[in-house]
Amino acid sequence: MGAAIIGASAVGGAGAVVFGGRALLHRQAAIARRRIGKPLGEQAIDADRVWRKAFDGPPLELLLLGDSIAVGLGAERRKDTLGARIAKGVAGRLKRPVRLHTAAVVGSESSALAAQLDGLEPGYRADVAVIIVGGNDVTHRVPIPVSVAHLTRAIRRLRVDGTTVVVGTCPDLGAIRPVPQPLRALGSRVSRRLANAQAAAAEAVGARPVSLRRAVGPVFVANPHEMFSLDRFHPSALGYRRTAEALVPAIIEQLEDDEGRPVVGRPSR
Numbered sequence: 001m002g003a004a005i006i007g008a009s010a011v012g013g014a015g016a017v018v019f020g021g022r023a024l025l026h027r028q029a030a031i032a033r034r035r036i037g038k039p040l041g042e043q044a045i046d047a048d049r050v051w052r053k054a055f056d057g058p059p060l061e062l063l064l065l066g067d068s069i070a071v072g073l074g075a076e077r078r079k080d081t082l083g084a085r086i087a088k089g090v091a092g093r094l095k096r097p098v099r100l101h102t103a104a105v106v107g108s109e110s111s112a113l114a115a116q117l118d119g120l121e122p123g124y125r126a127d128v129a130v131i132i133v134g135g136n137d138v139t140h141r142v143p144i145p146v147s148v149a150h151l152t153r154a155i156r157r158l159r160v161d162g163t164t165v166v167v168g169t170c171p172d173l174g175a176i177r178p179v180p181q182p183l184r185a186l187g188s189r190v191s192r193r194l195a196n197a198q199a200a201a202a203e204a205v206g207a208r209p210v211s212l213r214r215a216v217g218p219v220f221v222a223n224p225h226e227m228f229s230l231d232r233f234h235p236s237a238l239g240y241r242r243t244a245e246a247l248v249p250a251i252i253e254q255l256e257d258d259e260g261r262p263v264v265g266r267p268s269r
Helices: 005-010 013-018 022-036 082-094 110-118 135-139 144-160 183-204 217-222 237-259
Strands: 060-066 098-102 128-132 164-168 208-210
Touching: 060 082, 060 110, 082 098, 082 128, 082 237, 110 144, 128 144, 128 237, 135 183, 144 164, 144 183, 164 183, 164 237, 183 208, 208 237
Parallel strands: 060 098, 060 128, 128 164, 164 208
Antiparallel strands: none
16 A cells, blocks of 8 residues: 555545545644554565475466555565465465566555556566555545556556456555544545446456455454554555455466466466
């Protein structure tokens, strides 16, 4: 979700009226900023490598795009980052090594997806890409149609190259307890609207959406001390594990749908 709800000082002019005015949201955003801070910094652990090398066959190329969740900020060991968790999960299902490449950047909005793709090495082609983005679009008040248009263009670029795409839709910002009410409720409402729009757009251009709000949101709400990391904003190692467990089955299913046959032993493109 990136650097924070600190930019959510006014997640919407009209919504601000409903919840008592823009000044109240400014005050609550300041409270959230003080509570969350940046104890994790803005640099995640580098988990890019080939995971499960002991399996036979060429590595499946896994690309992660998006924001700090995709990067794995909050994990203290590289094997606990979201990318590593996904790579290990996919490798275990396919009995094949997985090479992880993380192009995601902490603090990114959906508009950064194009630059992340542009920054890939010439000739690089992923077998599967996982995109998680949207939290910063909410906190920075990016209009939903604008946010979704950036996501759609990124998916289309990947699909043209034959890459399977899975989108983890915007998490529910209402799960972040350090953000006071009513700002938290407003963030929850907007993030749900964005997630729904992302899911519809992803399906329309051949990607598989996974609702993180439905898949893991209730667990984060029920067990915040276990699911969130030190800053109470980004997932912990357990939070990333649960998120990966929600994404891996969708990745396998979408790979099979795209190929029209089982992917075990399928050579890399």
